[in-house]
Amino acid sequence: MKHLRKNTPSRVLPLLVLAAVIAGCATTEMTAQWKDPAFSGALTGNRVLVVCQARDDTLRRVCEDQWATRLAAHGVTGISSYSLPGFPPGGAANPEEMAMAGRETGATAVASTQLMLSDFAVVNPGPQVGFGLGGGSGGGYRGGGFSVGGIGLSFPVGGATTTRSLGSGTSLVDLASGAVIWSGSATTSASGDVTSQVGALTQVTIDALHKAGLIR
Template sequence: MLRLNSRLLALPSAGAALLVGLGALGGCASTKINSQWVDPALSGAPLRGAKVLVVCQAVELSIQRLCQEQIAAQLGRFGARAVAGSGVGPEVADRAAAAAQQLPAAKAAGASALWFAAVAPDASYVAPGPSISFGFGGGSWGGGGGGGAGVGISMPVGGSSVSTAYGAESALLNVADGRVLWSAKAVAPPSEQVNQQLADLAKVLAEAAQKANLF
């Protein structure tokens, strides 16, 4: 479950102008990996040609489906036989626990690995007018241990439009023993085109996993 933790930040007009400026700059940026962890014992592209169950966790059903379809398509570029799972809603706060609950389904599907991704807004930018920003939330994978995910709330002031930057935290788990092989977080620039953000996030994450010699 992605818990919504309200955290409003009142900004003076100068600070608001600065945040709006940063939002405009963010629109020119590219989707990137913010953090990544790889199992030190990993070697030899263990998932090359393997079957992978892809499961995404998001509040919105459409985000779940789009996320799974995009990631499965990207993994197919690297020879993985990726199949989309049923998706996960905001029922389980702990990402590690939510992923572990999907391992039986992955095993039943004959998958060697489970790709689990939690997708949520990472930051929002309001233009024109004052801006209120928020963060993706806590928790970590692999060496850092698991934790609950918190997502702050952004509120536009007045009649302003909001561009949201989505983030995705992904982990690849070995189905046989539940071990996390790799994990990473990617963030897209703020945009009103959510479908394109999800496509870019899937591409960047899949390429990062391939460069980490998983495929």
């Protein structure tokens, strides 16, 4: 005779904690930001040179395209550094080179972003196959494994994958004064889709610029 197993508090509580941890990790947020209190202007209607520094050129281009698209929604023309002839490869330009390139394109500001992999890694185990040993009748396939009463055993059949969260650090420089007028850091949850991570980081940073009154 089979007996239904009750979900006692000792069983349910760990599941609730795990769900809360997962929900808490699946976020993209600003972790710090600063604005020059003496700056009162806005970038709407102007041109901004966008420079992204990343581990490879593809990610750099994705980042700069994301910035240009989202700035356009606020009436700002974003100029991707990768589109400029002679700009340092990989966006590895120093502040003077960025300022010079910005002025040559008619930009009033430079938005430079560094993309960084987080030290925090999430390991996703591969699928498992299990089988049961012992007496009892009946058996079946449950959740990626077989069971036949008694003792159930399982073992992995595929390699685990590791994903990392992504972070960004952004500085906005006013070319007229040469001063940093805003800076901020953001993080996003671990994912295997880096393009989506970059998009999320860009969006949360653009939202922060909007709240700071730098774009409208």
